[in-house]
Amino acid sequence: MKKIIKPKEFINGVISLPGDKSLAHRALILGAISSGRTKIKNFPFSKTCMYTLNCLKNLGVDIKISSGNVIINGKGIHGLSKSNKILNAGTSATTLRLLMGLLAAQNFPSKIKCTGSLKSRPMDRVINPLRKMGANIVHGENFEIFPSNFSAINYKMPIASAQVKSAIILAGLYCNDTVQIIEPIKSRDHTEHMINYFGGDIKFDANKILVGAKQNLSGKNIELACDVSNAAFFIVLATVFPKAHLILNNILVNPRRIGFINVLKKMGANIKFINQRKIYEGEWVADIEIKSARLHAIEICTQTIVDMIDEVPAFVVAALFADGTSIIKDAGELHFKESDRINCLCEEFNRIGAKIKPTDDGMIIESGFDYKFTSAFSHNDHRIAMALVIFALAIKNKLVVYDVECIADSFVTFFDYVENFF
Numbered sequence: 172m173k174k175i176i177k178p179k180e181f182i183n184g185v186i187s188l189p190g191d192k193s194l195a196h197r198a199l200i201l202g203a204i205s206s207g208r209t210k211i212k213n214f215p216f217s218k219t220c221m222y223t224l225n226c227l228k229n230l231g232v233d234i235k236i237s238s239g240n241v242i243i244n245g246k247g248i249h250g251l252s253k254s255n256k257i258l259n260a261g262t263s264a265t266t267l268r269l270l271m272g273l274l275a276a277q278n279f280p281s282k283i284k285c286t287g288s289l290k291s292r293p294m295d296r297v298i299n300p301l302r303k304m305g306a307n308i309v310h311g312e313n314f315e316i317f318p319s320n321f322s323a324i325n326y327k328m329p330i331a332s333a334q335v336k337s338a339i340i341l342a343g344l345y346c347n348d349t350v351q352i353i354e355p356i357k358s359r360d361h362t363e364h365m366i367n368y369f370g371g372d373i374k375f376d377a378n379k380i381l382v383g384a385k386q387n388l389s390g391k392n393i394e395l396a397c398d399v400s401n402a403a404f405f406i407v408l409a410t411v412f413p414k415a416h417l418i419l420n421n422i423l424v425n426p427r428r429i430g431f432i433n434v435l436k437k438m439g440a441n442i443k444f445i446n447q448r449k450i451y452e453g454e455w456v457a458d459i460e461i462k463s464a465r466l467h468a469i470e471i472c473t474q475t476i477v478d479m480i481d482e483v484p485a486f487v488v489a490a491l492f493a494d495g496t497s498i499i500k501d502a503g504e505l506h507f508k509e510s511d512r513i514n515c516l517c518e519e520f521n522r523i524g525a526k527i528k529p530t531d532d533g534m535i536i537e538s539g540f541d542y543k544f545t546s547a548f549s550h551n552d553h554r555i556a557m558a559l560v561i562f563a564l565a566i567k568n569k570l571v572v573y574d575v576e577c578i579a580d581s582f583v584t585f586f587d588y589v590e591n592f593f
Contacts, residue, residue, distance in 0.1 A: 271298070
């Protein structure tokens, strides 16, 4: 499906976005293995989250959708049952990786299939530590997981990955002893905070996480903060668009998720957090006010990259409007996203007039562009598609973007906001 992006006269308004999908996946899983009822408000209903929801229903969990909320009648920590069909993770790496950790500790076999680019994304980084715990996982056409004897491990992660860490944590809930995980660089900590909110016992300090043995969780009511990764595109748009003024309500501002906002501020962006408040221990939200600003170039690397890995496509747009040459380093993980984001971002933005040079672990982005009206392609990567749309709006020129249906992976109503809220 193609979409013709038409210029806007102004960017001004107050909007509320759907819930954060990283939180949504975790809330679904923890609600499923908790005792009692869990109610999830502001659920995003993105394709990737629905893969997780449907997999859990196939594992015997009673999940209903009522008035836009998701209601889960939890089965308890040992209450899941064998699915009568192959579980479908679709294109969702979060679904596949977290469910591998959860299902590796069960007393019944499971099969999980995936589609598209997810088939070629690295999974050994999840399978290897689970096997060290005793998991019996066979990776062929599908991922087959068989019952096994499980034991705690002390695991030093070779790369920082919140999904890998979360898979180990979920498996660790079923161990008889404490599981210890050490990260090379601290990654997103949503799983740790949310398990504790559900009554679990996760201790963490700096780069070390301890998962207590034999845990039981209790259902909770949880209202998901709005997705900061999706908000990033509108934050960039309001920053580079002349005379813009935008307020985004109830945005997740976990310290491990606002690396991109911190980078934009260092570049000169006019961004303010208003009414910052805690939703539960460790998770914060705020209303974010953005006004137009002139940006200057920056170099980003190491921990900053970990804290904004999903926002790099939005950063590329910002860098094109900044004075000077921006540099991204230590971002080799981008080769293994829904697309090879380094090379695909360079290819598509250069196609429409930018000057971006790919490197092994990042890119060099020259400011400015010689816009060429043409077609651009998403490479079936939702974040590249959104970056192209925001770029077209920012330069006030028409652009045809192909294969935009992939945006529904993370942001089903994206074009409703683009077309109706400004």
